[in-house]
Amino acid sequence: MQEPLRATTPVEVTAESSERVDDAGRYSHRLGDGRVECDLCPRACRLREGQRGFCFVRGREHDAVVLLTYGRSSGFCVDPVEKKPLNHFLPGSAVLSFGTAGCNLACRFCQNWSISKSRETDTLADTASPDAIAAAAGRLACASVAFTYNDPVIFLEYAIDVADACRARGIKAVAVTAGYVCPEPRAELFAHMDAANVDLKSFDDGFYRRICGGSLRPVLDTLVYLVHETDVWVEITTLLIPGHNDSDEELDRMTRWVVERLGPEVPWHFTAFHPDFRMLGVPPTPPETLAHARAIARANGIRYAYTGNVLDREGGSTWCPGCGALLIERQGYRLGTYGLTGSGCCRACGETVPGVFADRPGAWGAHCVPVRLAQS
Numbered sequence: 188m189q190e191p192l193r194a195t196t197p198v199e200v201t202a203e204s205s206e207r208v209d210d211a212g213r214y215s216h217r218l219g220d221g222r223v224e225c226d227l228c229p230r231a232c233r234l235r236e237g238q239r240g241f242c243f244v245r246g247r248e249h250d251a252v253v254l255l256t257y258g259r260s261s262g263f264c265v266d267p268v269e270k271k272p273l274n275h276f277l278p279g280s281a282v283l284s285f286g287t288a289g290c291n292l293a294c295r296f297c298q299n300w301s302i303s304k305s306r307e308t309d310t311l312a313d314t315a316s317p318d319a320i321a322a323a324a325g326r327l328a329c330a331s332v333a334f335t336y337n338d339p340v341i342f343l344e345y346a347i348d349v350a351d352a353c354r355a356r357g358i359k360a361v362a363v364t365a366g367y368v369c370p371e372p373r374a375e376l377f378a379h380m381d382a383a384n385v386d387l388k389s390f391d392d393g394f395y396r397r398i399c400g401g402s403l404r405p406v407l408d409t410l411v412y413l414v415h416e417t418d419v420w421v422e423i424t425t426l427l428i429p430g431h432n433d434s435d436e437e438l439d440r441m442t443r444w445v446v447e448r449l450g451p452e453v454p455w456h457f458t459a460f461h462p463d464f465r466m467l468g469v470p471p472t473p474p475e476t477l478a479h480a481r482a483i484a485r486a487n488g489i490r491y492a493y494t495g496n497v498l499d500r501e502g503g504s505t506w507c508p509g510c511g512a513l514l515i516e517r518q519g520y521r522l523g524t525y526g527l528t529g530s531g532c533c534r535a536c537g538e539t540v541p542g543v544f545a546d547r548p549g550a551w552g553a554h555c556v557p558v559r560l561a562q563s
């Protein structure tokens with residue numbers, strides 16, 4: 188049996204060339220004025236030949252809007268799955284994370300802006316075929332691969348091919364997404380995913396328009412679609428930005444909507460903002476704000492509400508909603524006490540906890556290790 192590689196050395200893999208293999212232009216159509224409109228996300232860029240869309244990685248080529256950066260990545264890292272964040276999906280396991288460049292939103296608080304706002308193809312330094320990525324994930328003993336750092340919606344064809352290559356090896360696929368996508372490509376993308384963490388950035392359409400350059404409705408539609416029409420395991424993240432999306436009134440409305448429309452069992456992560464990109468003048472989120480948001484969510488019926496980006500054993504751990512027992516203890520990304528059976532039931536009272544669980548938790552730990560996928 189092959190030893191799993193430790194992730195400190197470059198992973199040597201045979202990577203065949205990364206030719207673009209998408210069937211070009213599925214999600215675009217020609218307009219009467221000669222421009223071609225992209226139908227992948229609600230931004231609906233209208234492009235003339237040679238122009239790139241807002242997301243930077245898609246552009247018009249031969250009368251269709253296509254992915255121009257298939258097979259190119261901004262880098263790879265092995266992370267704990269809790270960092271995505273996913274708390275009910277193979278806890279403690281390692282995930283091979285990667286992204287490309289660009290984004291279809293323009294969040295002023297973006298914590299990954301050097302990637303998402305990059306207009307340099309140098310950002311896409313790592314070239315890797317789907318099979319090379321799947322092979323590396325296997326050799327690194329990763330239970331899953333995650334499309335993260337930027338949104339897989341914009342590199343849908345590449346994400347799908349990587350997911351398929353991984354699933355063929357028994358490795359799961361995770362999308363970390365803002366959910367800002369049109370219905371038809373949404374169905375196609377998520378048919379290839381096992382889990383998703385969806386950002387619900389605010390419950391105010393004005394916030395989405397002013398701060399993110401998007402709109403709220405498509406995101407809510409994506410959440411409803413994923414929870415009710417797919418088998419994808421879903422968790423939600425809300426980055427709380429002081430003075431912008433952390434009022435009691437907004438948190439109350441948002442959590443009530445989730446309970447009513449998605450149900451009380453979707454795990455929710457309230458994470459801490461730190462000043463970045465175009466919001467350098469906004470202070471970091473106080474830990475008390477995260478705890479307060481968690482309390483509002485729980486009072487409104489959310490069964491698994493978490494704090495994130497802070498060390499908070501109480502808010503970061505999973506507690507049994509039936510008997511109150513500690514089910515998965517977390518100090519940051521490090522797991523401690525584990526009180527679930529292999530089928531995801533509380534060992535104390537038998538309450539079923541929703542999610543995807545193995546017989547025992549993974550042992551990856553809290554470390555995040557950059558990886559180079561060397562080409563032969």
Ligand code: SF4
Pocket residue numbers: 225226227228229230231232239240241242243245246252290291340341
């Ligand atoms: S995916 Fe990119 S090119 Fe297409 S509409 Fe969205 S931002 Fe524009």
